[in-house]
Amino acid sequence: MAGDAALPRENGELVFDAPWQGRVLGMALALVEQRGLDWDDFRQRLITAVDAEPTRLYYDSWAAALTDLVVDLGLVSAHELESRAARVAR
């Protein structure tokens, strides 16, 4: 389809500013789907995360909400995540 109704990208705005943003969105959707959660379990955390730091990047809030969710569910510990993130940096 041509014109403004076509892909979000063709409306002049990228869906994601950087690849990690897409990965974070994908992880949140995958987690909800594959663990049989309710989408609201994630959404409420996103609202809280946006509210906590309204001016940060939108997908930073997604990452914060996703982290809260996986830690609360006991899937990954905060410590585990931190040490892995430190290694990713190398």
Next chain:
Amino acid sequence: MSEDHGHHPEPLSDVERRARALEELLTEKGIVRAEFIDQVVEAYAQDIGPMNGAKVVARAWVDPEYKQRLLADGSAAIAELGFGGPEGDHIVAVENTPDVHNVVVCTLCSCYPWPVLGLPPNWYKSPPYRSRMVREPRTVLAEMGCDVPEHVEIRVWDSSAEMRYLVLPARPPGTDGVGEDELAATVTRDAMIGVARP
């Protein structure tokens, strides 16, 4: 996406490192599958977007009974065209008329009817849009290039977990006899958020 060539010209940001660590851990532990993440990203980049909403709007323009169903139960009418999924429950269609212009905002975060509009544009998520559209909609709309005549009432709909909104724009004059697909091509994302008038 394909920027991962094993080197990175810039140091990774904190959030990028955390995102990567999360994905590694979640996939290593078998909690989520990497291919599923790929599929989701692909779908939102390629298949889910305003073109879905445009089809809904065009159908409502050509089929009065469909329009009635859409206004009565948005999510159900949208599902008739095969669209649904996350953020797709409780979609309410609000109709523009000669006297009323509707515009959608989410003051809480970024609630948005994904199945019909895809992911929200950056400005929709920005704090100024979220706060100012409620306080001074006519001014904000004008700044966005959408002049609403003085006699037309502006209704601002604040999205929430309970309700997500899709604006049903007025069918452009002089389009009698124009086919549904051709009509759909004229419907923009911004018109369905209510920050443009076709």
